[in-house]
Amino acid sequence: MQNHCGKCSQKSKQENHDDPDEEYAEGTRYPDGSVKLRNPHIELMDQDILYHLALGSGSHDLVEMFRDVKFVCMGGTPRRMEMFAYYIMKEIGYKLPTGTTLMDISQYSYRYSMFKVGPVLSISHGMGTPSIGILLHETIKLMYHSKAKDPIFFRLGTCGGLGVEPGTVVISDDAIDGLGNHSYSVPILGKVVQRPCKFDKKLTRELKALADPEDPYETTLGTTMCADDFYEGQGRCDGAFCDYSEADKLEYLEGLMKSGVKNIEMESVPFAALTNHAGIKAAVICVALLNRLKGDQVCTPKEVLNEYQLRPQILVARYIKKYLQTKGRLSSFEGHGSICVKSPRRFKLVQQESQTFE
Template identity: 60%
Template sequence: MNCANQNGEVSETRNPDGTLRLRNPNIENLKEDILYHLALSTVSHDLVKMFGDVKFVCMGGTAKRMEHLAQYLQSEINYELPIGTSLCDLTEKSHRFAMYKVGPILCVNHGMGVPSIGILLHEITKLMYHAKVKNPIFFRIGTCGGIGLKEGTVIVAKSVVDEMGNTFHTQKICGKVVQRPAKLDQQLVKELTSLRKSDDTFNVVEGVTMCADDFYEGQGRTDGAFCDHTEEDKVNYLNELVKRGVTNIEMEATAFAALTHYAGIKAALINVALVNRLNGDQVTTPKETLLEWQNHPQILVGRYIKKVLRSETLV
């Protein structure tokens, strides 16, 4: 295992003005850096002009959900698009991810699973670097399976683990196993959870989010095309997770936490539970209700963004 130089502090990855320092000296030697999966380039596009004002990057699984999030946040911060323009997918030509910009906010989908979000995080981090963005904040907003939580509950992750309970992200690089600490900003966790209002129809909790490599067998489900474990095995596994403090399961957490921490980017992970896995594997809630629940995390993020923007206006 290679853990050398993986514990860099934020100060090592920021310039005095808040812009990022990439942990890759090779980028400086490139005549052109092509962000292939975003259909952007340092030569073909003026990235500073296009994205230099970004303060917040919101990520979620699907393209349509990110389009809806962009529309919601546009309304929340009362942002008016320039005359003659409309909200559009800025990475449409990539046919990979979809990205929308609303003033200082980027909303981009990351696909499903660690490999997909890992690709996006590399290129979004480079985009922040090339655009000279100062002190960006990243959010992953998504859905998950809860463990012992009421459906519709919002979980703000205070920590993340993998299926084995490890608090790091494991990656194979040049034939070696590399581990990077998966850490989230604890102040941001507290600030987000404090934004729940007494009249909200949903609950908000701090939790421990488990990242699985798979939706079916990797999460102990018994309803996939293949299953070599028993219902008893599943129940025992879920109860063991409860003992470890795990509150929910999804498929991107360790990569998101580890790569943002390694880049020195303040980040938070907010999920809504669509099912209580202790009661079953399949999501049986009506679609209309699921769509309502999916809005709950974005409400917290919207409140946080408005709070930050208001405070900056008053300075």
């Protein structure tokens, strides 16, 4: 009789993965490394409509369109993620076929924008917890339907810094909500379910190591506070309502800083919790537009802010390039993110459903 230790069993399960050292939540991977959903109902459905992406498992050939995706990069606005798509295209040497251009794959949803550059998917997630939560559900399902193997998710964003200079890049190594909880609380069927916020520690370290000493700005690790509101939820004194003093605000912010919080934004908690629950490696990289200890409003010139917003993109591009070079996949891409229709009738129905405004 042979004895099999847990490590051997884990290695066997992961032997076909890109990185055999990766660990995944139980039940989130098939033997070939493709994403397995923690929802038995999806496999029983005739088709799964990704309503807010204007895609469907019955209408589109999602395997043909997205099977090669390795990196899913999310950011707030459609414009920012379109610019990132063009930026990463240049960085990895991706060439579009003659006569073609990047297209917004989710243009018919009028909610999110999606651009594909070889193994990189660039998607806008909107603002706040509900918006990014919806997108994460559908993007994780997209990875499942497309049979993408071991995808890595990044959120590229802006934030308010705590005790850091404007332009500082903050890599989140932890995330808390406005009450200091290290979990994402979701009311489900009348009960609050808490899912822990966890980032991949190895990925976080690798990103920090890619910060160049010659960069004209600091890159640091820290806890990120995720607020449910831009004004009072972040202790601002410039909203339509404010029932606290400037001194109260500063006392609160200084307390956060002393506990290790480096920045405040509005998406890190659901991003960390849902990617962790799906067994997906993920990281949040934000640039501070201001030091909240010195004010509430962003008064930096637009051209400077535009340069700031490139900084998280530069760091993630370094990671993607290094990964592809290590795997020998740099510049070896096929396809250009075109729409592959499987069922014209269902394709039309998905478009019509996604275009319906309530």
